[in-house]
Amino acid sequence: MLNTLKPQPADKILELMALYREDPRDTKIDLGVGVYKDASGNTPIMRAVKAAEKQLWANETTKSYTALSGDPAFGAAMKSLVLAGSVDHARVGAIATPGGTGAIRQAFELMKLANPEGTVWTSNPTWPNHLSILKFMGMNNKEYAYFDAATCTVDFDAMMDSLKGVQAGDMVLLHGCCHNPTGANLTLDQFGAVADLLVEKGAIALVDIAYQGFGDGLEEDAAATRLLATKLPEMLIAASCSKNFGIYRERAGCLMAMSETAENTAVTQGTLNFLNRQNYSFPPDHGARLVTMILNDEVLKADWMAELEEVRLGMLGLRTQLAEELRKQTNSDRFDFVAQHRGMFSRIGATPEEVMQIRKDFGIYMVGDSRLNIAGLNADTVPLLATAVAKTCK
Ligand code: LMR
Numbered sequence: 605m606l607n608t609l610k611p612q613p614a615d616k617i618l619e620l621m622a623l624y625r626e627d628p629r630d631t632k633i634d635l636g637v638g639v640y641k642d643a644s645g646n647t648p649i650m651r652a653v654k655a656a657e658k659q660l661w662a663n664e665t666t667k668s669y670t671a672l673s674g675d676p677a678f679g680a681a682m683k684s685l686v687l688a689g690s691v692d693h694a695r696v697g698a699i700a701t702p703g704g705t706g707a708i709r710q711a712f713e714l715m716k717l718a719n720p721e722g723t724v725w726t727s728n729p730t731w732p733n734h735l736s737i738l739k740f741m742g743m744n745n746k747e748y749a750y751f752d753a754a755t756c757t758v759d760f761d762a763m764m765d766s767l768k769g770v771q772a773g774d775m776v777l778l779h780g781c782c783h784n785p786t787g788a789n790l791t792l793d794q795f796g797a798v799a800d801l802l803v804e805k806g807a808i809a810l811v812d813i814a815y816q817g818f819g820d821g822l823e824e825d826a827a828a829t830r831l832l833a834t835k836l837p838e839m840l841i842a843a844s845c846s847k848n849f850g851i852y853r854e855r856a857g858c859l860m861a862m863s864e865t866a867e868n869t870a871v872t873q874g875t876l877n878f879l880n881r882q883n884y885s886f887p888p889d890h891g892a893r894l895v896t897m898i899l900n901d902e903v904l905k906a907d908w909m910a911e912l913e914e915v916r917l918g919m920l921g922l923r924t925q926l927a928e929e930l931r932k933q934t935n936s937d938r939f940d941f942v943a944q945h946r947g948m949f950s951r952i953g954a955t956p957e958e959v960m961q962i963r964k965d966f967g968i969y970m971v972g973d974s975r976l977n978i979a980g981l982n983a984d985t986v987p988l989l990a991t992a993v994a995k996t997c998k
Pocket of ligand 1: 617637638639731733784
């Protein structure tokens with residue numbers, strides 16, 4: 605059997621990690637994979653995570669199974685973090701998943717169960733793994749217009765125009781904040797207009813919220829998701845704890861499913877549990893438990909929020925510096941959008957050839973679509989990137 609296998613296409617983002625590692629130049633700069641790095645290039649373990657791990661080590665008495673949903677306390681804590689008081693939590697089922705990607709996968713599985721012929725609509729562009737998973741699962745996928753490559757901002761009119769094609773029972777995948785890969789986001793009013801359209805069409809929203817706290821703040825970044833929750837009868841939310849808790853390798857994520865009424869929640873929750881059982885049985889617990897401990901402990905939570913805010917402000921500072929440096933070096937306002945974008949990423953509008961040229965000439969690694977990870981920069985490397993862009997981009 606194994607000799608019938610064909611090589612699979614490499615994931616563009618993960619492939620870039622390997623290319624970077626192999627580059628012998630010590631001046632190289634990694635702006636590829638979406639992992640936060642501090643000014644010295646480390647991905648630190650957050651203070652509250654370390655403290656929670658210490659408490660857990662001292663107090664945990666068993667490693668026996670939890671529940672198929674994961675510990676219900678995790679689901680409750682995530683509902684509070686993401687949805688706050690926007691909706692009656694009794695309407696929302698939740699399962700722990702292996703990372704945000706696990707939540708996305710389970711959301712698609714749910715769609716496959718409920719409406720296998722339906723179409724999942726994704727923004728053009730979106731995180732490439734959304735498309736890859738949909739293709740692998742054999743699901744129908746259509747793109748809606750999103751990014752205006754000329755201005756590097758959202759083309760909202762084009763987006764609404766393409767969403768006119770959405771049919772009842774379709775799923776529309778929205779990035780709750782910090783759009784990946786572009787960094788260009790809808791305003792709250794625009795999210796409201798999208799919600800109205802989805803209600804009119806009878807479509808379900810799947811909100812991918814992988815970077816809460818990396819854009820405008822923990823509450824601000826959840827505002828769109830909360831608004832959608834107040835307007836839509838049903839929706840799904842795939843949340844990741846990888847980035848905002850810095851626990852990438854622990855694989856902690858959560859799929860939330862908001863039903864029309866609290867009476868429907870039992871069946872929704874049962875279906876989510878069933879999907880966990882079919883795909884991997886019990887979800888990972890360690891990362892989810894740390895998150896639960898932090899969110900339920902005032903002192904740990906305050907420290908986590910303070911550190912997350914430092915991270916966010918650091919990235920915002922780098923954005924401002926980069927926009928200013930590009931203004932200086934290109935003698936134009938062409939790249940001012942970098943300061944307006946939010947989250948870890950900006951798509952800066954270089955062609956694939958220019959991206960390759962920058963890699964070759966300057967050892968600066970960004971994804972082929974010109975997505976760069978702001979957190980891969982520091983105050984010293986911002987001018988180097990600006991020089992590379994100014995010298996290479998037409
Ligand atoms: C990214 O977009 O770089 C991150 O979400 C990491 C990944 O798994 O691709």
